Amino acid sequence: MRELRNKTAVVTGGANGIGSGICHALAQEGSQIVVADLDGQAAEALASELRRQGARALGLSVDVADLGSVQALADAVVAEFGGVDVVCNNAGVFIGGSIRELTPDDWRWVMSVNVDGVFHGCKVFAPLLLARGAGHIVNTASVGGFLSNPEAAVYATSKFAVVAFSEALRGDLAPMGVGVSILCPGAVRTRLAKSDVHRPRALGDAGNHSEILWDHIKDGIEPGQVGEIVVRGIKADVPYIFTHPDEWKPAFEERFASVLACFGKV
């Protein structure tokens, strides 16, 4: 999608961090913005800020882990804007810690948001894009979607899943005019290290497993920079959108070299 003016964009996890950076950048392009977040008040606060800046914007509450909630979001977007052109499945949570301390509820929580959430967004919104015969989906993974780490095994697993699903989706939807990009940020200074606050009570005690991330992201880039990179990625229809190419490329080269080195080894 080379032209984003007057297009309708939905951004989940849009109220804070990277999502808010994407909302601002798309609004700057002239898109109509739906800020969708578990925190409906924060979503509406950002939408009203965007309206003050001249954009058409709506803030809505959604729990991406719940298919019915995502369907209700889509219904509200269609009622307000008549359809949708850009969908950023960006809501996500972080959990760190070794497998020795992580619980089945930790696993369920992260998968329900990071993996089910992306699937729900694609399942519900892709038909709306296909109905227009055009559009773009951006699914937020991470550099952790390619590089696993003993301190973040569950998070990395969820992001590997986002990469695999999105690669398949790109092949599926491209012939019908819909692009798919996978956003793979490095460190971005956001509230991700406070993810525990979003954990449903039914999934047990959070145990502050998210906080260990702060040391890794406190000196990260600002979400606004990511938003601008995402806009360029949508316009260029690139499969992967990297925010820190110089910093992370060597680690990717090392990873793929170590995989290739095992072919024929035994």
Ligand SMILES: NC(=O)c1ccc[n+]([C@@H]2O[C@H](COP(=O)([O-])OP(=O)(O)OC[C@H]3O[C@@H](n4cnc5c(N)ncnc54)[C@H](O)[C@@H]3O)[C@@H](O)[C@H]2O)c1
């Ligand atoms: N910050 C980083 O360094 C970094 C790096 C790589 C990937 N990411 C990914 O970027 C995405 C955005 O994270 P961020 O860093 O901006 O964090 P953030 O915590 O600042 O923002 C995440 C937003 O998602 C919302 N959210 C949480 N659970 C939700 C749910 N069930 N339904 C709907 N909304 C929900 C939160 O309310 C919050 O507004 C995540 O997918 C994260 O994994 C972040």
